Amino acid sequence: MKTILVLGAGGSPAVNFAKSVRKEYTLIGVDISVNHAYLTKEFYDKFVVINPKEKLKEIQCLIDRYNVDGIHAQPDIEVEWLSENRNTLRNVKIFLPSKEVIGICQDKLKSENVWASNGIIDFFPMKVDLLPNMRKQYLIISSNLGCPFWIRATKGAGARGGMKIEKYEQFEHWIKFWKATNPEWEFIAQKYYRGRDMAYQSLWHEGNLVSGQGRERLEYIYPQLSPSGLTGTPIVAKACNDKELEIAAIEAIKAIDNKPHGIYCVDLKENNFRFFPTEINVGRFFTTSNFFAQCGKNMPLAYLNLMFDLSVSFLKAVVPADTYYFRHIDCGGKIFNIGNEWGKEFNENFI
Secondary structure: OOEEEEEOOOOHHHHHHHHHHOOOOEEEEEEOOHHHHHHHHHHOOEEEEOOHHHHHHHHHHHHHHHOOOEEEEOOHHHHHHHHHOOOOOOOOEEOOOOHHHHHHHOOHHHHHHHHHHOOOOOOOOEEEOOOOOHHHHHHHHHHHHOOOEEEEEOOOOOOOOOEEEOOHHHHHHHHHHHHHHOOOOOEEEEEOOOOOEEEEEEEEEOOEEEEEEEEEEEEEOOHHHOOOOOOOOEEEEEEEOOHHHHHHHHHHHHHHOOOOOEEEEEEEEEEOOEEEEEEEEEOOOOOOHHHHHHOOOOHHHHHHHHHOOOOOOOOOOOOOOOEEEEEEOOOEEEEEEHHHOOOHHHHOOOO
C-alpha cells in the first residue's frame, strides 16, 4: 500500500479527502496546529505536527523516514507551498498543474482578466484601491459593472472579504475596514450575478478530462455570520448534470490551461440562463469531495491512482441530479435521493 503525505490535514477539506482514500492508501497527516490533531488524527494512519519555520526540512525528513510515495495539499496556501517547492522535494510524486496556472487561478484578478479577454465573462474585473476620492471610484465601478456589484479579496477561499455593494456607504466602509484590518489584502470589484450558485469538480490528466461533476449550493453554513450571506462551504448541496454548466466550466479551465493536469474545481454563478466562472480552486478538491465519492464517483481516489498510473475504472458516469447532500458541524453528513422518497419520514409526521 502506497503512502501519501497530506498537507493541511487538520482541516475539514483534508479530512473529507482522507475519508475518500484511506482504505486504499496509507495516510500521514501533517499540520502546524496541535489543536487540529486532537480531532482529526483518527482519519490518518499517523498525524505529525510540524514547525512552520522548518517546514521544508521537516517535510523532507518525513518523506525519507516513512518512504512517502506522494504528497497532496488540500488548502490553497498548502497548494501554493507545494507548487513552489515541487523541484526541491526529493523522491516523491506530486500531481499538480504548472506554477503559472496555479498563480493565475489563485488570483481572482488575473483569472478574471483571462476570462474577459477570451469573452468567457462579459466584463473585466476592476481593482479596488483606497483613493482620496472613493466616491469617484465607486461611480466608475458602478458605471462599468452595474449596481449592485460584488467586491472581494483577490486571494483566499470562503468568500473572503466578499460583499454585495448596493450603495456608496457600503463600499466606503467595507473597504476601509478591511484595509485597516489587513492592509496587505488586495480587492477587486466584479459583476454581480443573481442566479444559482454552482460548482464543477473535475480531474484531468495530460489534457484529458478524467471525471467531472456539477453541483448546486443551496444553503451555506452559518450565513448570518457573513454580511454577504455566503461563507464558502454549503450545508446543503445538490448534484447537477446540466451540460451547459459543464461546458462553461471546461471553457473556463482551458482558457487558463490549454493542457489541464490535476484537480480543477470551478465556482460559477448563473445569470440569465448562462453560467459564468468566478474562480478556479486548483490543485485541491472542494471541501465536500466525499459527497461524490460516497456516490461512487470517487475523484480523490482516482487522483491518487493517476499519480501512480493505476486504474480509475471504478468511476461512475454521473451522480443522479436528484441527489442531495446534507451536513453540519457536529451532525455528520447524509446523502438522500428524491427517487428514494427523500423527506417522506419528516413530511408524514409534520403537524
